[in-house]
Amino acid sequence: MSEKTNYEAGFGSDATRDPQRIVFITRKTSAKVTGAPGRQLMSYPHVVLREAIVFQILTIVLVSVALLWDAPLEQLADPQLTPNPAKAPWYFLGLQELLHYFPPFVAGILIPSLVVLALVVIPYFNVNVEGAPLWSNARPRRLVVFGVVLAVLLALLGVYRAWTIIVPTVVVGGLVFLSYFIPPGKGRAFEFLRSRALSWWVMTWFIVVAIVLTEVGIYFRGPGWSWVWPWR
Amino acid sequence: MANSLTQRSIQKLRSTRVWRSIFRRGPARTNRSRSLAIFGNLFLHVLPVKVREKSLRVRATYYLGSVCFFLFLILTATGILLMFYYHPAVPQAYRDMKDLRFVVSSGVFLRNLHRLAGHAMVVAVFWHMFHVFFRGGYKPPHEFNWVVGVGLLLLTLFLSYTGYLLPWDQLAFWAITVGTNIISYMPILGRPMRFLLLGGNIIGENALLRFYVLHCVVLPAVAVILIGVHLWRVQKDGGLTVREEHERENQL
Amino acid sequence: MPESDTATSVAGRRAENGGGETDRRDFLNGIAAAALGVTGLGTVVTITKYLSPNVLFEPPTSFRIGPPDDYPVNSVTYIADQQVYVVRTAMGFVAESAICTHLGCITQWKPELDQIACPCHGSRFNRDGTVAQGPAPRPLSHFGIRLTPDGNLLVDRLEILPQTQILKV
Numbered sequence: 001m002s003e004k005t006n007y008e009a010g011f012g013s014d015a016t017r018d019p020q021r022i023v024f025i026t027r028k029t030s031a032k033v034t035g036a037p038g039r040q041l042m043s044y045p046h047v048v049l050r051e052a053i054v055f056q057i058l059t060i061v062l063v064s065v066a067l068l069w070d071a072p073l074e075q076l077a078d079p080q081l082t083p084n085p086a087k088a089p090w091y092f093l094g095l096q097e098l099l100h101y102f103p104p105f106v107a108g109i110l111i112p113s114l115v116v117l118a119l120v121v122i123p124y125f126n127v128n129v130e131g132a133p134l135w136s137n138a139r140p141r142r143l144v145v146f147g148v149v150l151a152v153l154l155a156l157l158g159v160y161r162a163w164t165i166i167v168p169t170v171v172v173g174g175l176v177f178l179s180y181f182i183p184p185g186k187g188r189a190f191e192f193l194r195s196r197a198l199s200w201w202v203m204t205w206f207i208v209v210a211i212v213l214t215e216v217g218i219y220f221r222g223p224g225w226s227w228v229w230p231w232r
Numbered sequence: 233m234a235n236s237l238t239q240r241s242i243q244k245l246r247s248t249r250v251w252r253s254i255f256r257r258g259p260a261r262t263n264r265s266r267s268l269a270i271f272g273n274l275f276l277h278v279l280p281v282k283v284r285e286k287s288l289r290v291r292a293t294y295y296l297g298s299v300c301f302f303l304f305l306i307l308t309a310t311g312i313l314l315m316f317y318y319h320p321a322v323p324q325a326y327r328d329m330k331d332l333r334f335v336v337s338s339g340v341f342l343r344n345l346h347r348l349a350g351h352a353m354v355v356a357v358f359w360h361m362f363h364v365f366f367r368g369g370y371k372p373p374h375e376f377n378w379v380v381g382v383g384l385l386l387l388t389l390f391l392s393y394t395g396y397l398l399p400w401d402q403l404a405f406w407a408i409t410v411g412t413n414i415i416s417y418m419p420i421l422g423r424p425m426r427f428l429l430l431g432g433n434i435i436g437e438n439a440l441l442r443f444y445v446l447h448c449v450v451l452p453a454v455a456v457i458l459i460g461v462h463l464w465r466v467q468k469d470g471g472l473t474v475r476e477e478h479e480r481e482n483q484l
Numbered sequence: 485m486p487e488s489d490t491a492t493s494v495a496g497r498r499a500e501n502g503g504g505e506t507d508r509r510d511f512l513n514g515i516a517a518a519a520l521g522v523t524g525l526g527t528v529v530t531i532t533k534y535l536s537p538n539v540l541f542e543p544p545t546s547f548r549i550g551p552p553d554d555y556p557v558n559s560v561t562y563i564a565d566q567q568v569y570v571v572r573t574a575m576g577f578v579a580e581s582a583i584c585t586h587l588g589c590i591t592q593w594k595p596e597l598d599q600i601a602c603p604c605h606g607s608r609f610n611r612d613g614t615v616a617q618g619p620a621p622r623p624l625s626h627f628g629i630r631l632t633p634d635g636n637l638l639v640d641r642l643e644i645l646p647q648t649q650i651l652k653v
Contacts, residue, residue, distance in 0.1 A: 039285040044260055044269035047283055048276070054295045055302045062306065062352065066345040073333065076326045077405035079435070080564050082590040084603030086406040089396050091354045091389065096410065100605055103621065104587065108414035109422075119382050122365070123375035131368070203365055224606035406589070410604070413588040428532070432540045 084223045093217030094210055100225055101162040115206075133195040135180050143180055168212045172205040278460065280467045287472035293367075296360035297466075301459065303353045308452065310346040318398070320444035322437045325400040350392055357388045367475040374473065377465040380458055387455050394447035400440060408443075409435055546640040548632070552577065552653045560593050560600075560611060568627065568639060569593060569600065571611055576650040579639045580613045581625040591624075600624070613647065623647060 041047075074083075088096050098107040134142065150173045157166045175193065182194045196204075222228035245251055246259070257268035271277045286292060317336055318328045332339035361381060364370060370378035397408045412430060416422045431438030466472060547566055555561055555577070561570045567582040567590055582600075584591050589604035599616055600609040607618030614623045628643025629651045637651075 040282040041285050041288065042263060042266040043279050043281055043283055044266045044276070046288060047279055048269075050288060050295075051298055054298050055305075058299055058302050059306065062345060062349055066341055066348050069344065069348070070340065071344050071347040072403065073329055073399060074401040074403045076323055077400045077402055079405070080567065080590060081402075082603055083402050083406055086410060086589055086604045088407045088410055089392065090351070091392065092407075092411065095414075099414075099587070100619065103619075104414060104417045105419075109418050116382065116386065119361075119385075120379050123370040123372070123378045200366070203362070207362060224601070224603055226606060409589065410587045428535055431535075431537050432542060434542055436542065438537060438540075 085221060085225055087217070087221075090214065090218055093221075094213035097164060097213045097217040097221070098162075101160045101165075128197055128199065131197045131199075134176070134198045134201060135194070139180070143177075146176065164213055164216045165209055168208045169205065172201070172208055176201050278463045278467065280471060284471060284474070286474045289474075292474045293472060294363065296356060296363055300353065300356045300360050301463075303349050303356055304455065304459065306349045307346060307353060310342050310349065311448065313342055314346055315448060320398070320441050322400060322440055325398060325440060329399045329401070350395060353388055354392055357385050361385060367473060369473040371473070374465075374469045377462060377469055380462045380465065384455065384458050384462060387451060387458065391447060391451045391455065394443040394451065397435075397440065397443045398447065405435060408439075545642050546638060548636045548638050549579075550637065551635050552631070552637060560595070562593050566639070566641075568641075569624075570637075570639075573611075573650070576652040577629055577637065578612065578650055579627040579629040581627065581641075583624075584620055585615075585622040585624060586618070586620040 087093060095107065095112065098111060101107070102111070150169075154166060154169060154173075157169065179193045179196065182190045184191070184194070219230040220227060246255075252258075257265045257272055260266045260269050267281045269276065270279055270281045314332065317332055317339070319325060329343075332343050334340075364378070364381070393408075393411060397404045412426050412435065415429065416426045418425065427433065429439070429442065430436075431442050543566070549563060549568075549570060552572075555570055555572045557572055557574055559572055561572075562568075562582065563570060569580045569582055571578045571580060582591050583589075584602035584604065584607055586602065586605055586607050589602055591600045591602045591607075591609065594601050597608075598611065600611075600613075602608070602618065602620065605619050607620035608616040609620070609624055610616050612623075613626060615621075626645040626647060626649065628640040628645055630638050630640075631651070631653065632638050
């Protein structure tokens with residue numbers, strides 16, 4: 001109310017006796033997407049039609065697979081007999097793999113809570129909104145800082161001997177390191193790597209680690225959570 | 233083609249009083265009636281009346297959000313049908329699973345579809361979240377919608393987890409044993425939370441019933457509310473974001 | 485009549501009335517808020533108590549396991565329906581939980597290894613319940629065990645004994 005904005009005002013008569021609405025039309029009345037508006041289409045029929053097509057394709061695919069692949073059903077639950085190995089649903093197997101390395105509180109409560117907290121906080125961290133590449137500024141200093149952080153992380157993981165996390169971290173960290181040395185103009189793939197922001201690298205690292213942990217939990221763990229090769 | 237018999241019969245039907253009392257907008261041939269088709273409809277008015285053409289391209293969003301929503305609809309429909317034959321009691325639940333597989337018409341298909349859609353839902357929500365991240369769809373003014381999305385992610389995982397126990401086979405029982413024991417490691421609140429969740433100290437009939445109520449009533453109700461908020465906020469925050477590279481193409 | 489309770493108008497009112505009328509309004513608002521808070525808290529507590537069962541139909545927690553002579557010296561006997569190991573050494577009896585202290589899977593006695601092994605994550609325990617290897621954080625719990633007047637052993641799951649305590653028979 002006290003800011004100087006451009007607005008037009010209309011008014012009525014004595015507001016206490018005969019209240020009328022006053023309209024303030026400010027420059028920005030609603031949230032707007034950044035970027036040029038471009039061409040707009042009517043939602044009906046364009047959006048409704050496309051959504052209907054997506055629904056049909058999805059249904060056809062799901063129904064076809066459901067007709068061919070049967071959901072599993074093992075024996076009746078027996079509280080006295082633990083199967084070996086006892087595995088969680090596949091989307092929690094990454095977590096169960098973590099449980100193999102870290103104490104239950106860390107792997108089961110602390111890390112998932114931190115991950116969820118980090119996800120929630122992402123949009124409120126207004127750092128590098130333009131998405132500037134990691135190596136665009138202060139190059140040598142950033143390289144040193146990155147190297148130190150990576151070394152500390154790997155040392156911490158090494159203490160717990162968490163190999164299934166160490167290997168993907170080394171791979172992704174190595175890629176970050178290499179992207180520092182890529183000169184400009186070497187083709188689309190190199191240009192892509194070279195121009196990635198730090199947030200992109202962190203999220204990619206997280207996704208790669210999560211996928212590796214889950215795959216290991218599904219295919220490479222046998223009785224007693226021992227390492228097995230899936231083709232044996 | 234306006235004069236074929238079917239066209240004329242449909243036109244006659246649409247001009248009757250009964251029809252016009254139900255569907256008030258008339259044929260969608262003007263932009264006005266097309267607008268009415270959206271914001272005059274209880275369900276469709278969660279969509280905006282107009283959208284940017286670029287956001288409709290497959291490569292903009294891969295329609296992942298829509299896929300999540302449609303999977304939810306499929307899961308609800310198959311789930312409700314499965315509920316007609318399932319007793320959440322020990323060991324009747326397991327016998328019902330066998331019933332569905334061998335005795336009930338299309339039982340095996342419905343269960344397969346429900347389980348498959350459940351797994352696909354977990355994959356789809358993760359993919360949707362990562363894709364929104366990589367195209368910057370969480371940036372202001374869309375921050376709160378991202379948070380609602382994280383809430384929906386947790387709801388999806390919890391829905392999948394509660395559903396996992398319901399067949400009451402070895403796979404279900406021991407998967408849930410491991411999970412609920414992890415909960416008890418939470419300081420102070422861990423053991424009481426496990427007690428409340430299981431309705432006791434062991435995984436037994438109380439636990440099955442509670443997971444059933446959570447899976448079929450409580451969590452879907454919360455999910456419907458959050459999905460409504462999530463879709464509404466997409467529109468109110470200014471519509472779908474499209475990646476910078478796609479914005480720059482065909483700049484007028 | 486002031487229309488809305490913005491900061492300026494409250495301060496204005498206070499200045500006009502010298503602290504009389506506004507204080508009463510704020511006081512009543514505070515009481516209302518406290519009442520709502522108590523109602524909300526009461527609702528949450530009542531619902532939580534409703535959801536916590538007072539009666540549980542779970543297996544009995546204390547049970548007899550027969551006379552001591554049923555168990556040879558230096559043996560480990562697994563009682564399946566109670567998930568308990570009865571370990572008899574030269575010095576006496578110990579009743580140990582068969583539930584792995586890591587994440588609750590049921591362990592198995594492996595006489596060929598002279599160890600109790602958990603299939604879930606590879607934890608191993610010695611005869612006395614201490615952790616030999618693996619991610620288990622604590623040794624297996626020792627349950628209360630006593631000799632009844634009629635000469636039977638009675639195990640009580642709800643009583644947890646120190647690791648060193650043995651029932652001498």
